[in-house]
Amino acid sequence: MAVARDLLGRVLVSDAGGERVAGRIVEVEAYRSSGDPASHAFRGRTPRNAVMFGPPGHAYVYFTYGMHHCVNLVCEPEGRAAAVLIRALEPLEGLDALRRRRSRDDMRSLLRGPGCVAQGLALSREHDGADLARGPLRVLPGGGRRRGERVRRGPRIGIRHGLEWAWRFWFADDEYVSGPRRSSQAERAGRVPR
DNA sequence: GTATCGATTAGC
DNA sequence: CTAATCGATACA
Structure with a gap:
């Protein structure tokens, strides 16, 4: 939880795909290690979510809806499967690559939404488990x-x-945030999953 | 084995 | 609003 909050405003850099792209984290979601029925780890360890149970400081990248990838940062010690889903970034660097990968020009459409983030940063299942200290994906200090x-x-x-x-x-009110962004109230009044 | 459903997105 | 599209999961 605290980690999720602290990640806001930090810069994520990806060299995956051979081109550098960087963005400022403006929206995240926390998935807890236990008692969280929305978490992929809720029913225990499987090949898909194994990285969540590993050491912190690694990327958990999963494939969903048959076509999208989503990027998480594992943030609790080995054995406890908590992670932070990166939902949106403000594009900072690598705009050409972003526009090409996303097939869009509009700045606000480049990294808004978890699937868009993974596509823009060129991250997929092969980056699942990537070490944030060594791999192509890094979080800058500051x-x-x-x-x-x-x-x-x-x-x-x-x-x-x-x-x-x-x-x-x-x-x-950040323009790069996906979904409702004005207030928690607007959020509650907004879409309700099925 | 078959059926159902996603931590989603783009397009109408 | 819905189609797209396939791996994970549930259930017989």
């Missing part, structure tokens, strides 16, 4: 909140269980 920037929190998006926990964090 960053954080800009002057006057507010952090908001609300229920996670696209899940059926665990909606009672406000474990999605984002920068208020």
Whole structure:
């Protein structure tokens, strides 16, 4: 939880795909190690989620809906499977590569949404388990909140269980955030999964 | 073995 | 709003 919040504002750099792309984290979701029915780790360790149970500081990349990848950062010690899903970034570097990979020009469409983030950073299952200290994906030191920037929190998006926990964090009114971004209230009034 | 459903997205 | 598309999961 604390890690998720702290990741907001930090810069994520990816050299995957042969070109450097960087973005500032503006939206994340926390998935807890135990008792979280929305987490992939809820029913225990499987080949797919194994990395979540490993040491922190590694990427957990999964494939979903038959076509999208999503990127998480594993953040708790070995044995406890907690991770932070990176939902949106503000594009900072590698705009040409981003526009090509995403087949879009609009800045706001490049890295908004978890599937878009993975596509923009050229990350897929082969990067599952990548060491953030050595691999192509890194989190730069520093960053954080800009002057006057507010952090908001609300229920996670696209899940059926665990909606009672406000474990999605984002920068208020940030144009690069996916989904509702004004307030937690707007979030609650918004879409309800099925 | 078959059926169902996603931590989603793009397009109508 | 729905199709797309396939691995993981549930269940017989």
